[in-house]
Amino acid sequence: MIGIFDSGIGGLTVVKSVMERIPGYDIIYFGDTARTPYGTKSADTVIKYSVENIDFLLQYGAKLVVMACNTASSVAAKRVAETFDVPIFEVVTPATEQAVKSSVKSVVGVIGTRATVKSGMYEKKIKNMKPDAKVYSVACPLLVPLVEEGWMKKPETKMIIKKYLLPLKVRQIDTLILGCTHYPLLKAIIQRKIGKKVRVIDSSIAVAEKVKSFLDANPEIDRRLGKNDDFRLFVSDITDQFEKTARITLKRKVFLEHVKL
Numbered sequence: 001m002i003g004i005f006d007s008g009i010g011g012l013t014v015v016k017s018v019m020e021r022i023p024g025y026d027i028i029y030f031g032d033t034a035r036t037p038y039g040t041k042s043a044d045t046v047i048k049y050s051v052e053n054i055d056f057l058l059q060y061g062a063k064l065v066v067m068a069c070n071t072a073s074s075v076a077a078k079r080v081a082e083t084f085d086v087p088i089f090e091v092v093t094p095a096t097e098q099a100v101k102s103s104v105k106s107v108v109g110v111i112g113t114r115a116t117v118k119s120g121m122y123e124k125k126i127k128n129m130k131p132d133a134k135v136y137s138v139a140c141p142l143l144v145p146l147v148e149e150g151w152m153k154k155p156e157t158k159m160i161i162k163k164y165l166l167p168l169k170v171r172q173i174d175t176l177i178l179g180c181t182h183y184p185l186l187k188a189i190i191q192r193k194i195g196k197k198v199r200v201i202d203s204s205i206a207v208a209e210k211v212k213s214f215l216d217a218n219p220e221i222d223r224r225l226g227k228n229d230d231f232r233l234f235v236s237d238i239t240d241q242f243e244k245t246a247r248i249t250l251k252r253k254v255f256l257e258h259v260k261l
Contacts, residue, residue: 001026001226002211003062005053008036008148009242010182011068012249014091015231017208018066019250022215026226028060030259034236037144038071039113039180046115050076052261054084060232063224066207067091070112070180074119087214087221094206095177096125102199103175106133109168109194112179114139122179136171140164140180147182150241152189161186162193169194177201185249234259
């Protein structure tokens with residue numbers, strides 16, 4: 001079983017990408033809706049939550065885990081890799097690899113939560129791969145709550161996105177990393193506001209492709225994963241909006257299971 005977690009609903013974009021790229025695998029998802037957003041929390045708190053989330057997924061049979069949260073990936077990846085003896089994927093590295101490959105001018109923009117931007121993880125990884133690259137990051141703290149509330153098509157959301165992206169347009173970036181798995185739900189608006197010439201990198205797609213490549217190269221691990229197309233969706237707090245957005249995102253019926261960590 002593939003285990004996937006996020007602070008809330010955004011990680012379902014990763015679930016969708018995994019289902020599309022490696023269909024039929026059993027998946028268990030945990031959305032920590034009672035403690036969202038992670039982007040405003042301290043690094044110690046995010047690490048604590050991440051360890052608890054992975055513990056939960058392993059108890060329910062996960063043999064491989066995807067941290068479908070850029071904040072957790074940015075600040076907790078090292079700690080969880082040291083703590084758990086299963087393959088764990090984070091969403092930062094695959095997205096940076098795609099950005100470096102696709103950027104012609106090596107001028108890359110990153111949008112994410114405050115914690116993700118503060119960590120500097122995207123800049124560090126991009127610079128390691130491309131030392132002469134220019135990287136500009138903008139924290140967008142309002143976008144996660146707007147997505148969680150289902151405000152993807154509201155005019156206020158479009159106005160806020162335009163304002164957040166203005167500093168990156170001024171820098172004339174040619175590639176933009178969506179540094180939060182909530183943001184693919186706003187991808188169409190973001191693409192329009194940043195301009196059609198800018199390549200937008202979706203971290204949910206990038207990590208799904210990384211998992212597929214890993215399983216292709218490691219058949220002994222692949223054989224341990226169930227392939228009955230089972231899907232279980234756990235949340236730490238049930239809301240009508242989560243269920244509605246989950247159904248729209250995955251384009252299938254969903255049943256929310258409530259759990260308290």
